[in-house]
Each structure stands twice: as C-alpha cells, then as structure tokens.
Amino acid sequence: MSHNNMNLKLKVWRQKNANTTGAFVKYDVNDISDEMSFLEMLDVLNEKLIVTGEEPIAFDHDCREGICGMCSLYIDGKPHGPWQANTTCQLHMRAFKDGDTITIEPWRSNAFPIVKDLTVDRGAFDRIIQAGGYVSVNTGNAVDGNSLPINKDDADASFAAAMCIGCGACVAACKNSSAMLFLSAKVSHLALLPQGEPERKSRVLNMVAQMDKEGFGSCTNTGACEAACPKEISIANIARLNKEYLRAGLTAE
C-alpha cells in the first residue's frame, strides 16, 4: 500500500527573522508517500537540509491532530491547504499529485509579524483575550454546576463558537487581515451563556478596541474566514458580535 511515488517541487518562503526581508526558495522533494501528512513531507525535506548542512525550514506545529491551533501555513493560496475544515497538520499528501509545484507562505498580516520562515507571532490573539475574553470568576467562587440551567440550543451554539483553536487562518484568509471571526467566536461563546452576562457589554467593547489596537483590519463579510476555518466557525458569529457591539455601544453610559 506504500505509494512512494511523488516527486514535488516546493516554493517556500524563507526569512531569517523579523528584521530581514524574505524570498521564495525552491526545493525538490522526491519519493513522497501519499500516506504522509503535509508536515511529515516538510520533515523529510528538513532532514535532508540538515544533513546537507542547510538550515531547516522553521514552521509552527505541535499536537499534529488538529486541535492545538499551532500549525499554520498558507498552501497554494489557502490557509491550511486545499482540504476543507482541516488543519495543515491533518492535510495529507493524497491531496497532491506527482509533479505538483506547491507554494508555501506564512500567514500574512502586519498583526502577525514573521518570526522566521513560516513561523509567525500570534501574540495579538492572547492580548485580545486579555481585553475581556473571560468570565471574571475567581477559583472557589462558583456555585453548583447545575444551579443554572442553560437552554441546550444556546449551550450547543456556545460550544460551536468555543471550538475555535486560535490558529489565525481567518486572519490569513481575509483580504483585510481582519480578526473578526476569532473575536466573534469568543464573544459569542460567552454572550450565549448566562455566566457571560455580567460583563457582556464591556467585553465586546474592550475586545474590539484591542483588536483595532493590534492592527487587524475590519470585516467586510466576504466569508473567506469561514471558508478557511478548520473548525468551521460560522460567520453568523460575526453578525452576533456586531449586534453585541451595537447593543453595548447604544446602551453604554
């Protein structure tokens, strides 16, 4: 069942660090099995580079099972590559065929500065969460978990938004580098739960302000974020965020 039959050409963005300019470098990778994951294909290339004395390509990855959100890569014009509802780490080489040229770029957004090669700094997302993406409840303050029934549909919708893995594909996909899908997923997650109610207004206003400060663009509802999202976070969350914002803005003191 082994199919070590693919020879591919890669066009990879190489950049020493944030202060230098980068460029595409071409590589040939041979005898690639279609059972490999995309990152394993890069591992193979890196092993080759190390042995021949070149610097391996730096790219972020960790869990390699599609949940930690660490992997990125903009592959052939799509964040996380050609498959839908998928992270780069779960993309497999079956998606390509012998002789293909694959272009690999980092997430492009001024809010995500490049660290090295394909690795970017997504610290902006953490700072957006710091601006209000939480419920202010100290450990030990909680009442019994079942003291507050939550409508199952709301709980499910909240969960669907909370599935966001914070990978940044939405920003990478958006022509405006907008982080609205990420932001709206968090705002929706908490706005749909009674636990999020007390800080509902300040949360949305502060998080939007922080997003703007970080240098993300604004949303023009093109839907590219939703199409690129590995967890299929719905763009309806953005509309919900807008509603929350309008409501908070109009009723704020």
Added chain:
Amino acid sequence: MSSKNMFTSSVGKKLVMAFTGIFLILFLIVHAGLNACIWANDEGLMFNKAAHFMGSFVVPRVLEIGLFVGIILHIVQGYMLTLENRSKRSVGYAVNYAKGSKWYSRSMALLGTLLLMFLVMHIYHFWTPSRLGGMAGIKSLTVFDKNGVEYHNLYAEMKLVFENVFVVILYVLACGSLAYHLAHGFQSAFKTIGIHNKRYHALISTIGYGFAILIPLAFAMMPISFYFNLVK
C-alpha cells in the same frame, strides 16, 4: 472604551457603512419606483409630476440633503476603510485566496468606484439641470405645461440623453456594477447591523439577491427603453 468612539472603531466604521448603505438601498427603491412612471406611456406626464413633487415638496428636499450626506459618508468611509484594510498586509501573498469568497465581495471598492464615476455622469445628466437649471453645454430644458402647471421636462431630458448609444451602454454597465455591489452589500449591511439569526439571515440573503437583480434590471431597462423607443 466608551460609547463616544462607538462609530470610529473598526466595527463602528462598518456600522456607518451599513446604515448609509441601507439608506441608499431605500433610496434606490424610491428612485426606481419614481422612474418606473416612464412606462406609464403618457408621454412622461406621470413621471414629470412625480419628479416635480420630489423637487418642490419640502420633505423630499430635506431627505435629499440626507441622501447627499449619506452618499458622501458611504464613499468617504468606504475609501478610508479600503485604504486602511489594505495597509494591514504590507507583504501580500504570491497566490491569492480566491476560492473562499465571491469576487464581487472582494471588489466592493472597485464596484463602488465605478458607481461613483457613473454617479458623476448621472448627476451631470439629470440632477444638475433639474435642480440648478440649465448649464452651459446642456440644452436647457423645455418647460412642459399641462393644465397650467409648469414642470421641468425631465422626461424629455431622459429621451435626449439616451439617444446616445454610448451613454446607454455606460448606464447598463453601471447597473451591472450596482447589481454586484448590491449582491454583496445588501446582505452584508444586515450582517453588520447584527442580524445573526439563521432564519432571518436566509430571508435577507434571498431578498438581497432578488433586490440586486430586480432594481438594477429596472434601472437598466430605462435607457434601453428610451433608446429602442419602447416608451411613448
């Protein structure tokens, strides 16, 4: 953050776009409705009456000021947002992500610019002569008298303008831009003001696409009707 900068944040600016957009959508309905009077086949009587009403009654005149404010806001804000958004990605992609969104959703600024160019021509053709009187280079309007009341004969002006085949083509092309601008703008505006309920959203999308087809089609039919003498 206080409510003071409610309309200056990224979301706030989009709200301005959405509210002015929806206002312009409403205007399009009125405009299309009034212009549809040309098809009354009464040599423009009904149309000219309606146009006269719009030009002489105080409420439409006040709304007209609002309309200009709205259009200018929509245009200025639109350009500012576009420039701002472009500045967020200093180094672009070698391969663009085209599959994730509709081309017209990504091209609102371009479509809007086409519409702006059209608007200049359109105002020059109709609004300026009607409101400010004849200008150099334009044949002054004949005054149309029926039952002792004087009207500006905009109907005649339309007839005159749409004799030129290039103008007709430009108008039809502009209607195409409008159609695509609306195809995205209509539903986007409602998303921006916070319609997230799936059912309503589906409804608005359907209406939006219908609107984006029907209204520009109606407008496009006007120069075509005149050019091919389909109205009397």
Added chain:
Amino acid sequence: MLNSKIPAGKLEEKWVDYKGHCKLVNPANKRKMEVIVVGTGLAGASAAASLGELGYKVKAFCFQDSPRRAHSIAAQGGINAAKNYQNDGDSVFRLFYDTIKGGDYRAREANVHRLAEVSGNIIDQCVAQGVPFAREYGGLLSNRSFGGTQVQRTFYAAGQTGQQLLIGAYQALERQVALGNVTMHSRHEMLDVVKIDGKAKGIIARNLITGELEKHFGYAVLLCTGGYGNVFYLSTNAMGSNVTAAWKAHKQGAYFANPCFTQIHPTCIPVSGDHQSKLTLMSESLRNDGRIWVPKNLDEKRKANEIPEEDRDYFLERRYPAFGNLVPRDVASRAAKERCDAGHGVGTSKQAVYLDYAAAIERYGKIEVSKQGLSNVSTEEITAMGKEVVKEKYGNLFNMYAKITGENPYEVPMRIYPAVHYTMGGLWVDYELQTNVPGLYALGEANFSDHGANRLGASALMQGLADGYFVIPYTLGNNLADEIYNTPIPTSHPAFEAAEKAVAERIQTLKNINGKQSVESFHKRLGKIIWNECGMSRSEAGLKKAIADVQALKKEFWSDVRIPGEINEYNPELDKANRVADFIELGELMCVDALNRNESCGGHFREEYQTPDGEALRDDENFMYVAAWETTGEHQWQLHKEELKYEVIKPSQRNYK
C-alpha cells in the same frame, strides 16, 4: 524512607483538617512573593490563574507561542467528578475506590481521596468560567459512562473536553495577565532549576525566539510540564511535549518516581511508514462494536475484504472468549503486539491489526429491518441500513480515520495499533505536591501521584485541574508562610550566575559537536529501543539490552549530533536537541525502573511475572511501594522507597474473567 507528609486522621477528614490548619500568607505579603509556574496546560494555567487571584506575583512560562496550545487541549473523552447528578450511586468514596483499583494499587490513598473530594468543585468552577459542557434538554449537565466504571460520572464537551477545559483555564490565566498578577513568558523553555541553600529559588529559561538565557527568581517553582510519553518518539503526545523541565529538576536532586509506569492505548491509527511523526488516538468506544482480527497466514497478500472467514484470526475472541474484544486496554494492546511480532500484522508497516465493522453493520442492519417490520430485504439494503446506524454512532471517528488514512472505514476494515499516550510516573511529590527539593513542586501529569500503575479514562483532566485550582493554593501557602521573612534574592546571586553559565556551556557543547546525524534520527532510534524493550511488555534480558543500547546511543548523540543554525536565534533544532538529550537519559532510567520492578502491574508488564493464562501478576509483598529514583552520577541512580499503606481499601488481584 521518604516522608510523604500525609496528615494524620481518618482518610475522609485528612484534607478538611489540612485546610483548616495549614498556615496562611497574608495578602500584603502575597503581593511581594514571586512564584514561578512552568507549563500552562490544565495544571499550570489553573495554578497560575488561582495563585494570581490570591495575589501572588506569578511568572508563567510555556514553550508554545501561547498558553492555549498546551497538550491538555487534545484530551477527548471527558472529566470525571463524583457529582452523582445521575442518582446512580456515585460518591466521593466510589470515585476514590475506582481510581485506586484502576491504578492497580500503586497510588497513594490520601492523595486519591483528596482528588475525589475536589472533583465536584472542578465542574462548578469550569461551568462558572463558561466551559460549554454538554447539556440535556432540561438545561442541566449531561454525563456519560467511561472506561468501564459502573456509574455515569464523566462530564464532557463533545469530543473536545480537554480543549474546552484548557480554554477555560487559559482565559482565567489571561485575565490575571491583564490584571498584572501574572507575567506570561511564552516561547520560553526552562533549562534549569536554581537552588540556593538546598531550596529551589528560581529557574534559568531560554527565550526561544532570541536564544537569550534569562534568570528568574521565585519563592517557589511549580513544574506543570506534563508527561514524558515522547520518550517513545511515536506517541499521541504533541511534538513539543518533553521531559526537560522535570528532568532538570531530577538532575538538581528531585526524585523521579515510577518512570516505568506508562499507559498504552489500544486504538490508535497505526504508523504508516518511517516518516511518521506522531500517532492519533481514536476513542476506545470503537471496540464496543468492532471485531479485531489479523490474517492467519503469514505474508498474506490479499486485501482485507478478500480474506475468507476461515483465514482470519479473531485473536482477542480466541484468547479471551469471555471478554472478547472488550478486554482491558493493556491486555488488548499486548495481544495486538504479540500478533504483529509473530508476523501477522497488516498494512504497509505490518504493525497494525484490523478493526472490522462489517459484522456490526450487518447486525445493525438486521435490527433495523426487524424494527421497521420489513420483509424481503436484499443484503445491500441491510448493509445500507446498518451503515446508517454505525454512522450515527461513530460518524465523527470514521471521518477522522478516513481523513488520515484515505480509506473508507465503512467499506474496508480500519487498521489500528496501540500507542503511548500517558505516563503515570513523574516527579515524586509529597501530599503537598512538593518534591523532595524544598520549594520545588510538580503538578498534573508531571508528578507521579494519583494514578498508580494505570490511569482510568477521564481522570487526567480531573487531576490536572484539582492540583492547580484546589490543592496548590493551600499547600503552597502552607510552605510560603515560612518564607515571608526571606527577602527576594537578586538574580545576580552566584548560584544564578553559575546555573546560567552551566546551561550556556551545555548549549555550546551541543552546538559544537557538529556531527553528521540529525536530532530527529536520534530521537527515532531512542523511541524504537524504548518501545521494543520498555513498551507494552518488558523482560529482564530486553531491559538490560535496552539500557546498554541507550547508553551507547547517548555516547553517539554527544559525539555525532548535528545542530544547524545559530545559538542566538530562533532555532527549533537546538530546542529539540536539548530535549532529546534529556529523553535519552530518562529512557535509561525507565528501563532501570522496569528492571527493578519484578512484578507486573497496570501498564507495567514483565513477561516473567504473569499468571499461566497471561495476566499481570502483582507482587504486593515486595513491590507495594513507590520507586523514587535519585540521580547519583552518570548512569547511576539510587532507589528510595515510599511504602504504600492501604488503610481503607484492601488490595486484590484485578480479574477480568
């Protein structure tokens, strides 16, 4: 003899008493006390957040780009809690009992009872944070059963419970960052513990972006750095999961306990080739309906569906007629390994067995037919109906399998193989989660404490959060109360300088080797040695050989590894080299521990110690102790024993038949 500091008194009163009498630090003093938390998974994030809320000045460190990436995020099934919401007879005692028994009587009673006591608070806390647990139509929390327990006590959020709990803890942590109580250092790796007068007083951390070494002082150092499953190279752990922080602590004198207790999960997607970097777990629930088999013939060339019934070996059903495919994890794993070792494995690598749903599809199809009262139904229609039922039950797992393997599990049998996914062993800690080095603590999977020789499903999340939210805030205060008279130590102190120098020298040494082989290739070889000899089954001869092999590998590593790039820049290969160097040393200790433990218990199976029918044979008389190892030199360790005293539960042989 190790002092585990278990409070006196009745088991169920120990924790209550402890909390009632432990020393406290007043708020004004807390503000002056810096505490270091390394690792930001469930244990680390919850500890950092809770301590920040109390007013301590916390410095948190993680090697990932954000604390939200920690590998706790990958836990699927759920989190146990003795809430008894289902009125099915659950209680603190029952959770305690199940955990002790599941751990094959190698865990500490007092710790496990405390874990069961606080389990309910964890759920309350998480709900209050906005963790969207699954709910019933009435709006109340939903539970499911898990891992063979008789009660429904597992709370879950679809198949992403770990993610949701971690995001909850992460948000609490980020809130403290915003309030200025916690300073977050992401993309930082701890490379040594700094000890002054025998106490842990800080760490040396490396900024992974710039390569700079940093000195950080703290009144206490909390290691919440997870398990060491990646010593096997292939595991379900994240690529970055490592033992480095715990190992540095070990090198500074902290005892490493029960390193040979590792858990192997039977249903993982198998290795597809030498390029494989990581394994993916599939929920154990698949064994409820699937039948596991291998071809009888060696060198079978036919495709699975073309192999006739008489040429199939349903080895679990054959060997364990009573339990069949539902034997416990360790038994199923070992049986699969035995068949593959005998040459019956399937797939490219021959290291896999079939998990077949054809029979289940047919069975469900027939049930549907009779349910709907149909007659004259064709086989195709029955199959189609059966597939629908299977899809409803296991659709998401089948999809995941299809994505990774490219095969359609509705049509062809899935291939599965066991994989390492959790390590019960870890740094030895006392009741207060403090290691034998004062001021140095270990929380979550990084310590050894609560799961004995085998962990029950849905208990890892419970332990991580119990340690971070509800245990450490009390036990840390009890110890720091004595430290308030000591002023902070400037990082210019000679001990800090010396530690930093040592770390810098080690990095320079690694870089200077400039050999021929990549770090990854060494890691792979280490993994193969440990997997083969200290994996699912171990033997004296094999372990001795493994120890020699690992020692040789260590020598080769330190003379022939090649690390490209520079020291003072972002250099993932250098980070990896540091980690693999530690894994190699740990690998040796694992084999030493496995060799010492002349019994089989839980995840530790010694071939010499089994019942005539192949079951694990415990030796309570000689091995009812925690093996805590002290490093005494290169390749040398001294064993310290902590006797396990069972005052409430009477140990018995686990029996699956």
